[in-house]
Structures are given as C-alpha cells and as structure tokens.
Amino acid sequence: MYRTIIIGAGITGLSIARWLTRYRGLQVIVIDKEPDVGWGVTKANTSIIHPCHEEHPDKHPLRSKLCLEGHNLWYKWVKELEIPAKWPGEIIVATNDEELKGLHKYIDYAYRIGVPGVRLIDRGEMLRLEPWINPDAIGGLYAPTAGTINPMMAAIAIAENIVDNGGKLLLGTRVEDIVVRDGKVVAVETSKGGIEADIVVNAAGLYADKISRMAGIDDYSIHPRRGQYLLFSDRVDVKPNKILHTAPTPKTKGVYAITTVDGNLLIGPTAEDLPEEAREENTTTHQGLDFIYEMASRILRKLPPRNKVVKTFAGLRPEPSTGTFIIRFHEKPWGFVEAAGIRSPGLTAAPAIGKHVSKLIIERLENIEPRKDWRSKRQAIPRPAYMAPRERDKLIRENPDYGWIICVCRKVSLGEIMEAVKRMKKIGVPEITLDGIKFRTHSMYGDCQGSQCRPHIAYLLWKRLGIQPWRITTKGDGSKYAFTEVKALLRGDRGA
Amino acid sequence: MLSPKSKPSYGVIVVPDRITKKDYDTVVIGGGPAGLAAALKAREKGLETLVVETRDRLGGIPLQCIHPGFGIHYFKEDMTGPEFVYRFIDKLLSTDIDYTVKSYVNMAEYVSPMEKKLEIITPYGTEIVRTKTIIYAAGARERTRYEIGITGPNPAGIMTAGEAQTLMDMYGVMPGKKILIVGSGDVGLIMARRFVLEGAEVVGVVEILPYPSGLIRNVQQCLKDYGIPLLLSHMVISVKQRNGRVSSAVVVKVDENFKPIQGTENEIECDTIVIAAGLKPRTKLLESLGAQIDPRTKGPVVNEYFETTIPGVFAAGNALIINDYVDYAVEQGELAALAATKYVDEKGIRIKKPVKIVLGRNMRLIVPQMLTLTSDALFYGRVARPEDNVWLSFKEIGFKIPQLKVLPSIMIRQKIRLDKLRMLETDTLTVEVIPRD
Numbered sequence: 001m002y003r004t005i006i007i008g009a010g011i012t013g014l015s016i017a018r019w020l021t022r023y024r025g026l027q028v029i030v031i032d033k034e035p036d037v038g039w040g041v042t043k044a045n046t047s048i049i050h051p052c053h054e055e056h057p058d059k060h061p062l063r064s065k066l067c068l069e070g071h072n073l074w075y076k077w078v079k080e081l082e083i084p085a086k087w088p089g090e091i092i093v094a095t096n097d098e099e100l101k102g103l104h105k106y107i108d109y110a111y112r113i114g115v116p117g118v119r120l121i122d123r124g125e126m127l128r129l130e131p132w133i134n135p136d137a138i139g140g141l142y143a144p145t146a147g148t149i150n151p152m153m154a155a156i157a158i159a160e161n162i163v164d165n166g167g168k169l170l171l172g173t174r175v176e177d178i179v180v181r182d183g184k185v186v187a188v189e190t191s192k193g194g195i196e197a198d199i200v201v202n203a204a205g206l207y208a209d210k211i212s213r214m215a216g217i218d219d220y221s222i223h224p225r226r227g228q229y230l231l232f233s234d235r236v237d238v239k240p241n242k243i244l245h246t247a248p249t250p251k252t253k254g255v256y257a258i259t260t261v262d263g264n265l266l267i268g269p270t271a272e273d274l275p276e277e278a279r280e281e282n283t284t285t286h287q288g289l290d291f292i293y294e295m296a297s298r299i300l301r302k303l304p305p306r307n308k309v310v311k312t313f314a315g316l317r318p319e320p321s322t323g324t325f326i327i328r329f330h331e332k333p334w335g336f337v338e339a340a341g342i343r344s345p346g347l348t349a350a351p352a353i354g355k356h357v358s359k360l361i362i363e364r365l366e367n368i369e370p371r372k373d374w375r376s377k378r379q380a381i382p383r384p385a386y387m388a389p390r391e392r393d394k395l396i397r398e399n400p401d402y403g404w405i406i407c408v409c410r411k412v413s414l415g416e417i418m419e420a421v422k423r424m425k426k427i428g429v430p431e432i433t434l435d436g437i438k439f440r441t442h443s444m445y446g447d448c449q450g451s452q453c454r455p456h457i458a459y460l461l462w463k464r465l466g467i468q469p470w471r472i473t474t475k476g477d478g479s480k481y482a483f484t485e486v487k488a489l490l491r492g493d494r495g496a
Numbered sequence: 497m498l499s500p501k502s503k504p505s506y507g508v509i510v511v512p513d514r515i516t517k518k519d520y521d522t523v524v525i526g527g528g529p530a531g532l533a534a535a536l537k538a539r540e541k542g543l544e545t546l547v548v549e550t551r552d553r554l555g556g557i558p559l560q561c562i563h564p565g566f567g568i569h570y571f572k573e574d575m576t577g578p579e580f581v582y583r584f585i586d587k588l589l590s591t592d593i594d595y596t597v598k599s600y601v602n603m604a605e606y607v608s609p610m611e612k613k614l615e616i617i618t619p620y621g622t623e624i625v626r627t628k629t630i631i632y633a634a635g636a637r638e639r640t641r642y643e644i645g646i647t648g649p650n651p652a653g654i655m656t657a658g659e660a661q662t663l664m665d666m667y668g669v670m671p672g673k674k675i676l677i678v679g680s681g682d683v684g685l686i687m688a689r690r691f692v693l694e695g696a697e698v699v700g701v702v703e704i705l706p707y708p709s710g711l712i713r714n715v716q717q718c719l720k721d722y723g724i725p726l727l728l729s730h731m732v733i734s735v736k737q738r739n740g741r742v743s744s745a746v747v748v749k750v751d752e753n754f755k756p757i758q759g760t761e762n763e764i765e766c767d768t769i770v771i772a773a774g775l776k777p778r779t780k781l782l783e784s785l786g787a788q789i790d791p792r793t794k795g796p797v798v799n800e801y802f803e804t805t806i807p808g809v810f811a812a813g814n815a816l817i818i819n820d821y822v823d824y825a826v827e828q829g830e831l832a833a834l835a836a837t838k839y840v841d842e843k844g845i846r847i848k849k850p851v852k853i854v855l856g857r858n859m860r861l862i863v864p865q866m867l868t869l870t871s872d873a874l875f876y877g878r879v880a881r882p883e884d885n886v887w888l889s890f891k892e893i894g895f896k897i898p899q900l901k902v903l904p905s906i907m908i909r910q911k912i913r914l915d916k917l918r919m920l921e922t923d924t925l926t927v928e929v930i931p932r933d
Contacts, residue, residue, distance in 0.1 A: 235783065284647040286733065307643050313650060385602055389615065389622040396621050403619035405600035408550055408780075413617075434652075448637045451656040456551070459667045469669045474652035479740025481652055483767075486668045489695030 002365055004199040005188050006030045007175050007211055009037040011151060012342045013203030014158040015354030020361065021165035025368045028167035030159075031190060035172040035476035036429050036436045038155030040205040041346070043439075044282060044315025045227065046256050046269060047151050049074050050348045051090065051143035053110035053118045054248055060324050064113045066349040066356060073351035074149065081157035082380035083149055084261040090146035090243035091121070091130055092254070093137045093299040099247035103141040110143070117144040132240040132257075134301050146243045150261050151347055152439040153380075156423075161378040163427045165371075170195075172430035172476065175204075178214040178336070185215060185335040199361055201337040206279045206318045208326075208340035215336045220326055222341060223276045224316040227269025228288035230296075231311045233447050234263040236304035244299050253344060255295035262442065265304065267296040273319070282314045310447050317343045327353065329360040337361060381419050381440060385411035406460075407453040409446020416441045417457060421465065432467060434458070435475045458482075511552075514620040515594050520546045522836045523614060523627040525601055525781065528556020529822050530813025531633035532584035533829035534836075538631070539593050541837040546625065547588070547595035548616055554588070554595065555581045556635060557658070558822060560665045563686050569823035580822060596623070604630065604785050609807050609844055629808045629836040632782055632796075633829060636775035636814035644678070644731075644773045648746075651737035657687045657772035670694060672768025676745050677701040678732050681905065682710040682820075684772030689718035691770075699766050700725040702732055702747055704754055707882065709905040731756065735769060745769055775818045785809060792861035793817045800864045800873035801835035801845055802828060808839050817863045817876055820907045824876065831874065846870060851920060856891060856928025858883060860904065867925065869917055877908045879929055891926040893919045902929055 004020055006013045009032035020028045034040065049071055055064035078085040094100040103120060110118035119142055126140045127133055133140075159169060170192070177189035178200055185200045204211040209222040232238070239259045246254035252271040260266050270288045274281055289312055297303050320326055320341025330336040339357050342349070362368050384392045384402045395415070396403040402415030420440035421432055429436060434454065437443065443457065444450030450457075458469040458481055469482045484493060522538050524531045527549030538545045547554070558566060561577030568574055571583070588595070596618055603615040612630055616623040638656035646654075653672060657679075663669040675691045677684045680703035688698045701719060706729045708715045719726055727747065733756060734746045749760035777795035779787070787804040788797040795816045796804040803810050810832040813825035839845055851867040862877035879902045887896040888908060893916055902908065917925075 235780065283649040283734075286645070286647055289647065306645070309642050310640070311642050311650075312647065385600075385617060389624070392617070393621040396617075396619065400619035403617055403621060404552075404598040405550060405602075405617055408600065408778075411600070411602065448656075449640045449642065451638050451640060451659045454655075455659050455662040455667065455669075458663070458669070462667075469663065469667070473740065475740050477740045478738065479652035482663060482669045482671045483673055484670045486664050486670050486694055489670060489673065 001025060001027050002198040003027045003029065003196060004201065004361065005195060005197040006201040006203055007188070008032060008040070008203035008205055009034070009155070009159065009169060009171065010040050010042040010203065010205050011038065011155050011347055011350045012205070012339050012353055013201070014155055014162065015350040016201055016203060016339060016357045017162050017167055018158050019354040019358035021162055021167045022370055022374045023362060023368045024371045025365070028162065029170060029195065030162065030167065031170045031173050031175060031188070033172070033174040035431050035433055036424070037159040037169070037171070037427070038152050038439070039475070041316065041318060042151050042155050044229070044313050045151060045317070045347060046258070046266070047148050047260060047347070048243060048256065048258070049085070049147035049149055050345045051110070051115045051118065051145045052113055052345065052348065053106045053115040053143055054253055055109065055113065055345070057109055057112045062327065063325050063345070063349070066325070066352040067345045068113055068115060069355070070349035070352035071145065073355070074147070074348070077351055078149060080376045081154070081161055081378045083154045083157050085147055085149040086261055087145065087147035088242050089142065089144040090245065091126060091133070092141040092247055093126070093133055093244055094139050094247055095137050095298050097138070100139050102247055106141055115143065115145065118142070130240055130242040130244065132238060132301050133244065134297070134299055137299065148243060148258055148261055156440055157378050157380070159427050160423060161375070164375055164378065169428045171428060175211060175214070178211070180215060180333040183333055185333050199335045199337060201339065201357065203339045205342070206316055208318060208338065212338060212340065215330070215333055217330065217336070217338070220341065221276065221321045222318045224274045224279050224281065225319040225343070226272040226274055226281065226314050226316055228284050228292060228314045229266060229268030229312065230289055230292055230309050231313070232265040232304050233308050233310050235447070236265055236308050238265050238300065238302055238304050240300070246295055246299055255292055257296050257300050262445070264310065268292045269315070274316070279316065282316050284312045284314050288314070311449060319343050325353070327356060329364065381416050381423070383416065384413050406456060407443035407446065409448050409452070410442045412441045412443035414460065417443060417460070418464065421461070431473065431476060432461065432465070433473050433476055434481060511597065512595055515546065515596050515623060517544070517546070517594060518625060520544045520625060520627040521840045522629040522631055522833070523548060523625060524631045524633060526556065526633035526635055526813070526815065527554040527595065527597070528633060528635050528813060528825070529558060529581055529584065530815070530825040530829035531556070531631070532581070532588055533826040534631045534633060534812055534833040535593050536584065536587055536591070537830040537833035538836055539591055541833065543837055543840060545593045546627070547593060548599045548601055549595065549597045550600050552598050554585050554597065560658070560661045562665045563690070566822050569821060570826050601781055604781055606785055606806055612808065628840050629810065631829070631832045631836055632809060632811045632815055633813045634778045634781065634815045636777050636818060638775055639771065639773045641769070641771050644771070646732050646735060648734035649737045651735070651740050651742045653742035653767055654735065654769045654771065657683045657770050660687060660770050661690070664690065664694065670696070672696060674699060674766045675768045675770055676732070676764055676766040677770045677772055679703065679772035679774065680708040680710055680726060681772055681774065682714050684770070685710040685714040685718040687770055687772060688724050689722060692722045692724065698724045699764055700727050702727045702730045704729070704731045704750060732769065733761070736763070741767060742769055743767070775814060777815045777818065779815065782809070782811065790861070790865055792855070793863060795863070797865045798863055799845070799866045799868050800871050801838070801868070802832045802864070803835060803839070803845055807844060810835055817861070819876070824907065824909065850923065852924045854924050854926040856889070856926040858902070858929035859927050862927055867917065869920070872911060872913050873917060875908070875910045875912065875927065877927060878904055879908070880904065883929060885932045886929045887932055889928050889930050891928060892922050893917065893925065898932065899929070
C-alpha cells in the first residue's frame with residue numbers, strides 16, 4: 001500500500017484524489033487547513049468551463065492541453081457526480097476596432113489547440129445570438145463550447161465521491177512540515193500529528209510555495225491576484241444566455257457577465273496583484289466594484305441597479321512567479337509532487353490536472369492496478385421544490401423534513417439541510433459550519449442572504465443535533481455565529 | 497360557523513391536521529398580523545378560508561417583538577408583539593378556518609377570474625388547492641449589507657436587525673457583545689435598547705440621513721436614556737475582520753448628496769454589525785403571477801380594494817407597503833378580506849372609471865396606485881423629505897388636509913370618501929404636498 005497525501009482540498013487536489021482512488025494499492029488522504037472542502041481559490045471565481053481558445057499554445061503548451069482535456073472531462077464529471085452545469089457558449093464582445101483586431105489570434109489558437117467552432121461574428125449576428133449585448137459593441141468572437149458549473153458543488157461532489165471510494169479527508173488540519181529522509185518524502189507533520197507518506201502532492205493553492213519550501217523546493221513563489229465580483233438577485237430581468245466578456249488583456253480574460261447555473265447575474269472580476277503576504281485579503285473595495293460595474297456596462301445593454309446586488313465578494317488566485325502551471329514529480333526529494341500555481345483556467349483544467357498528476361505518480365509505482373469496484377457515480381441532494389409533485393411526495397413520505405421549506409428565497413427544505421449535515425459528517429468535517437450548509441443546499445444564498453432562515457436553521461440544528469448556536473461557526477475558526485445565551489451577559493458571563 | 501376547532505392555546509404551537517378541502521373562496525398566504533386579520537374577517541363574512549404559513553407556527557414577525565407599542569390604534573391598548581398577535585391566533589383557533597404551517601406556496605397559477613390554482617409544499621406532501629381569491633400577506637424581508645454598499649470581507653457577525661431579534665427573543669441566543677447598529681429607524685433604535693438591556697455594549701447607531709428616521713420618542717427612550725451615540729450623516733463603507741468574525745466598521749461622514757467625505761473615515765471596534773436599513777415587500781409569488789410591481793413601494797400596484805393587477809389577487813400588510821404600525825397591516829388585511837368577499841359575491845371587482853394616482857410634489861410613494869371609483873379609498877403614503885406646515889392635497893378634486901409636519905419616516909394615512917372621489921373629472925388624481933401659504 002502506497003500512502004498518498006494530497007495537501008489542499010480545492011478543486012485541483014480533489015480532482016487528483018479522485019483519479020487516484022481508481023487504483024488498487026494506493027491509500028488516498030486529502031488534507032486541508034479549512035474545516036471543509038473548496039474554501040480557498042475554488043470558492044470565489046467566475047465558474048467558467050473555458051473553451052480554451054484564449055491559451056497561447058506556444059507559451060503555455062501544457063496549460064492549453066490540460067485546459068482542453070479538462071473541458072472535455074467536465075462533460076462526463078458533471079453527469080457522473082450530478083454537478084449543476086450548463087453549456088451556453090461564450091462571446092468576447094469587442095467595443096472598438098483595436099479590440100476586434102485583437103480577437104483574430106484566438107481563431108489561430110483555437111485551431112492549433114483543437115477548440116471547435118470558434119469564429120468571428122458581426123454585430124448583427126452577435127445581437128441575434130445574445131440580445132442582452134450592448135448595441136454599441138461592434139462585433140465579437142463566438143466560442144460555442146463554453147460552459148459554467150457551480151465550483152463549490154463540484155468540490156463537494158468530488159469529495160463525497162472520494163470518500164465513497166475509500167479515500168480519506170483530514171479537514172481542519174494544517175500542514176506544518178514535510179519530512180524528507182534519504183532523499184525521499186516519508187511523512188507530513190500536521191497540526192494534528194504526523195502522518196507517514198510515500199507520496200506527497202502539493203495542491204495547496206495560495207500556499208503552494210510555502211508547502212514546496214517545506215520539501216526544500218524554492219524555485220518559485222506565489223502571489224495573490226484578487227478578483228472582485230457582484231452577484232445580482234436571481235429575479236433581475238438581465239439574464240444573458242451566453243457567457244459574455246470584454247476583450248482579454250495580458251493579465252486577465254476580461255470582465256465577464258454570466259447567468260450562473262443558479263440563475264444569478266454575476267459580473268466580474270477585477271485583477272489586482274496583491275503583495276505576497278496578503279493571501280487572506282479576499283475583501284471587496286468600492287473602487288473595485290465600481291470598476292466592474294463600469295466594465296460590465298460596456299458589454300451589456302442594461303445593468304440592474306446596484307441595489308439589486310445580493311452579494312459582493314472577492315476571490316484570490318494563486319499567481320505563480322513562473323507565469324504558468326507548475327506540475328512536476330520530483331526525484332529530489334523523491335515522491336514530492338506539485339500541482340502549483342493553478343491560476344486561470346484552473347477550474348477548467350482540474351480534471352485533466354488530476355489525470356496528468358495521477359499518471360505521473362502511477363507510472364513510478366509498482367503493483368498498482370485499476371480497481372474494478374471503483375464507483376463513478378455520486379448523487380446530489382434531492383431538491384423537492386424543483387421536483388414533480390409525485391416524485392416530491394414520495395420523498396416527503398419517506399422523510400417529512402423534505403416537505404418543510406425553510407429558506408424561501410431559494411426554496412430549500414429542512415430535509416436538504418439535514419442531509420447536508422449528514423454528508424458533511426460523512427466526509428469528515430471537524431465541525432458543522434453554516435457556510436458548509438449554505439454551499440451544499442443554497443439555503444442562505446438568495447436575496448435575503450440568510451437573514452430570514454439562518455436563525456431558524458441554527459435553532460433546528462440545536463434542537464435536532466444539540467449544536468448550540470454559540471458553538472456553531474459560519475466558516476470555522478473564530479467565526480462564531482453567536483456568543484452565548486440571553487441573560488448570560490447580565491450574569492457577568494461574557495461567553496466564549 | 498364559529499365551531500371551535502381547538503381550545504385557545506396562548507403560546508403553544510398547535511400543529512394542524514392535513515387539510516382535506518381542495519376548494520376555497522380565499523387562500524391567505526402568510527400567517528402574520530395582516531394574514532390573520534384577513535382570514536378572520538373573510539370567515540366572518542362567510543368565505544371558506546385557508547391560511548398558509550411557512551414557519552412552524554402562526555404569528556409572523558410580532559412573535560419576536562417583545563417590546564411594547566403594538567395595538568395602540570387597533571385595540572386602543574399598548575401591548576407587546578406576542579400579546580398582540582395571540583389575540584388573533586386565539587380567535588382564529590376558535591373558528592373553523594383551515595390553516596397549515598411549515599407550508600410553502602411553490603406555485604400559483606391564474607386559471608380564470610374565479611379560479612386560481614396553488615401548489616403548496618407541506619410535510620404531508622404536495623397540496624393542490626383551488627381558490628377564487630388570494631390574499632397575499634407574506635410580509636417583507638430586510639435589506640442586507642450588500643444592498644447598502646458595505647464592502648470588505650464577508651465575516652460572521654453582520655446580520656439584519658430581524659435576525660438578531662429572532663435569535664434573542666425567540667430562541668434566547670445572544671448574537672453579540674459589542675454592537676454597532678446601521679439605521680436609526682424604529683427597528684434600529686429598539687434593537688439598540690434591546691442589546692443594552694441584555695448587557696451588551698452598543699457603540700453607536702449610524703444614520704446616513706441628517707436626522708433620525710425613527711419616532712422622536714424612540715430616539716429618547718432607546719438611545720438618549722442609555723447614552724448611546726447617534727451618528728447622523730454617517731455611513732458604514734466597509735468592515736474589517738479578525739478570525740472570521742467582524743472586528744470593526746469603517747464609518748465615514750457623508751455630504752448632502754450622501755457621498756462619503758474624504759478624510760473623515762473612522763474605525764469603530766465592534767464584534768457585531770446590525771443592519772436596520774429598511775424592509776422590502778416580498779413579491780416573488782406575485783411576480784410569478786405577472787402582477788405589476790411599483791418601483792416606489794417595491795410592492796404590487798393595487799386599486800382601492802388592494803387588488804393587484806391580477807383579478808382576485810389581493811395584497812395586505814408589509815407585502816403591500818412597508819408600514820409603520822402593525823395596526824395598519826391589520827387594517828389592510830381586513831380591507832383585503834372585505835374586498836375578497838365582494839369579489840366572490842359579485843364575481844369580480846368592476847371598474848366604474850379607471851383612475852391613475854400620480855405622485856405630485858414631495859410625495860415619494862403611495863398605495864393604492866389606481867382607483868375603480870366604486871368605493872371609498874384609504875391611502876397610505878410617504879413624503880420624500882421633511883416639511884412643516886403643509887397641505888396634503890388631492891389636486892383634481894380640490895381636497896386638502898392641513899399637516900403640521902410631514903416626515904419620510906411617518907406614513908400618511910388618509911381616507912377619501914367615494915362622494916368626494918366621484919367629483920373627479922380627469923382620469924388621473926395627483927397627490928401632493930404643498931406649502932400652506
């Protein structure tokens with residue numbers, strides 16, 4: 001048995017782990033400092049499955065290859081794992097001649113990488129394809145294969161599938177050191193003790209360079225690049241069918257306007273290079289949000305007013321000093337593997353990175369064989385409000401909790417919430433968090449952002465599971481939902 | 497008709513049996529004050545009535561409002577929220593009105609003027625119910641930090657006043673120790689006092705307007721009496737966090753256009769930010785039916801029967817317009833029930849002459865937004881800015897009422913009798929506030 005430890009339970013680490021669970025003779029363990037999966041880079045991004053025609057095939061040959069391969073794998077993964085996804089295609093919207101001219105090169109990239117259907121379209125066709133495009137735009141580039149998924153639902157689905165196939169998650173566990181003996185990795189020291197290892201995979205996102213240094217590798221560094229977003233209510237009328245974005249710049253793929261799989265208009269991101277130490281600065285700014293709003297108004301015919309925003313948020317991307325994905329199996333120390341600097345299009349490439357990295361590992365090990373009992377399928381949590389009455393009633397008969405809608409914005413039942421909790425425990429979360437429930441059920445995710453249902457959910461968790469509201473956190477660590485019980489402060493008890 | 501179904505049960509949650517009827521004269525959506533009052537009035541008038549409530553009990557928001565101030569107009573008594581609403585609940589439990597809790601109207605379909613079909617999800621399964629009329633009284637939701645432009649990280653500890661109130665006064669949970677309140681409406685003021693009474697420290701109440709938006713008596717009784725600072729012409733522009741919980745708010749002074757003044761940023765330490773920045777009517781179901789929404793009230797466009805633009809679908813309470821007093825919500829519920837009765841009896845509400853209400857000088861919003869000219873009309877409105885010594889004028893019928901003071905935070909309530917309205921010769925009626933001389 002080879003023990004493989006993957007550091008980082010983001011979309012990259014989980015994809016690698018999923019591939020590795022397909023083999024007999026490997027024990028797969030995923031470690032993350034956060035109390036749940038996907039809470040780093042995976043949590044906040046544009047959620048696009050890129051067609052991959054914007055990757056430079058010469059400058060980034062591996063990245064463009066993995067992007068396209070990942071794109072194609074997602075079709076299968078979203079079905080196997082019941083991940084919310086759609087494939088509407090995308091249009092790069094040019095607002096001046098210079099931008100339009102700049103689009104030509106992507107046709108060449110597309111041809112060389114193998115992206116189908118990419119072509120220039122004139123203003124008339126563009127507006128027919130997508131009536132929400134600003135009529136001032138002059139033309140665009142259409143890529144019919146672009147899609148979008150819910151990245152958090154994806155991370156959760158993959159994590160469940162890993163555990164279902166015998167993999168293990170050690171969440172809320174911080175890696176403190178990597179032990180190398182005789183030129184080989186032999187163990188990982190964590191906040192919860194040491195774990196022996198034959199293979200250590202670094203998929204630590206924003207902290208990948210720090211993990212590499214623990215193994216004596218220091219030929220690259222990571223700095224955070226921040227992207228801010230505005231998410232609008234699912235009830236605004238502006239709902240572009242196609243994925244739209246402004247012409248790319250050397251730094252970014254431009255500002256996007258998409259209708260997410262959840263039905264919300266999402267615009268963003270910014271691309272702000274932050275200093276190396278700012279790896280937790282996922283904060284929004286007025287300047288950043290104003291910039292996005294302005295950019296989005298160039299490509300959209302109309303924007304909803306700012307007070308229709310249901311949430312603003314920022315994500316951080318791990319920008320590697322090398323400018324490209326760092327994927328390698330080290331001979332020195334042997335057994336140390338990196339999947340670092342996974343910036344855009346990391347989400348798209350993730351399944352292919354997983355395949356590629358697992359291949360790098362498998363071909364160096366002996367007596368590893370594909371499992372015959374590997375389970376490819378995972379079922380999503382049922383959503384009664386979106387089912388046909390007959391199907392729904394069957395579910396409610398088995399469990400009446402599915403008949404009580406707790407979150408009215410997103411029509412989420414108590415049954416879904418309790419099922420989410422059950423699944424969180426199954427993958428081994430160290431604590432039940434409100435964000436964990438949110439990402440699994442989309443309760444607390446709608447127009448009111450949980451102000452109506454969150455206290456009731458906290459109360460029901462207390463009554464059903466004995467988790468007191470002052471013990472539950474929003475996102476682990478010190479993010480407690482409440483402090484103590486009423487009257488405790490008057491008694492002089494200041495709470496935890 | 498008033499055969500008792502169960503005994504009055506002050507404070508005890510009664511889980512009703514599965515509803516068996518499939519046809520009603522009216523279905524009331526929402527079991528808060530407006531919905532309960534509507535159901536009682538509708539039953540009193542002989543309508544077969546069903547109340548649908550999403551939470552596990554009837555009562556709505558007053559259940560969590562343990563402060564006084566309820567019922568002053570309606571019962572001529574000063575009560576707490578639960579005391580007030582249990583008068584209605586107990587009365588309802590003594591009738592044969594059907595009600596269902598933990599129940600959510602997932603879909604509503606307009607089949608014909610005398611038939612609407614509702615799909616209701618309940619713990620008993622899906623109920624398909626047909627009804628002649630709907631009284632929509634689903635209440636409102638609170639505005640969030642994102643809607644008032646507070647940037648920064650997204651830590652725990654930022655919540656609406658209603659969420660804090662639910663935690664404290666329904667579930668006995670203390671959500672914070674060092675509180676900053678955003679918004680000086682009555683809700684913000686009352687929550688400031690509530691926190692102090694529980695031993696928490698309230699570091700301030702931030703108000704973007706140059707004057708408090710709540711009642712003067714609440715400013716005195718909730719803030720001044722406890723020495724809580726009120727920061728007028730200020731706003732919270734961003735927050736900071738420590739270990740995932742809010743650690744401070746960045747507060748800035750604003751100019752007369754509500755734009756932040758550079759260099760006036762001030763960081764206020766707190767572990768909790770309570771947003772009391774106003775309410776928005778809940779209109780999702782009405783929108784799905786195709787009802788017109790008024791961008792001013794954010795609620796449905798209605799006539800003097802509180803009938804929306806969908807025939808036989810009425811609205812009341814905070815789902816119609818954000819009210820100052822629960823008494824108004826009750827009044828609207830009762831009026832909507834009388835209108836539903838008329839609708840059922842007369843197979844529709846006929847229009848004598850369609851009249852559009854126009855907002856004139858210094859009027860920000862009003863309901864009803866249109867008239868049929870077949871009934872007295874009760875107007876509820878708000879002005880755009882404070883003014884002293886003015887007329888509230890209904891221009892085209894030459895009707896004026898003197899007002900010593902008008903404030904955006906104080907709802908104007910004015911009844912106009914049908915005989916006055918009949919004097920209207922145009923198809924618009926302008927409501928305006930004009931100086932007294």
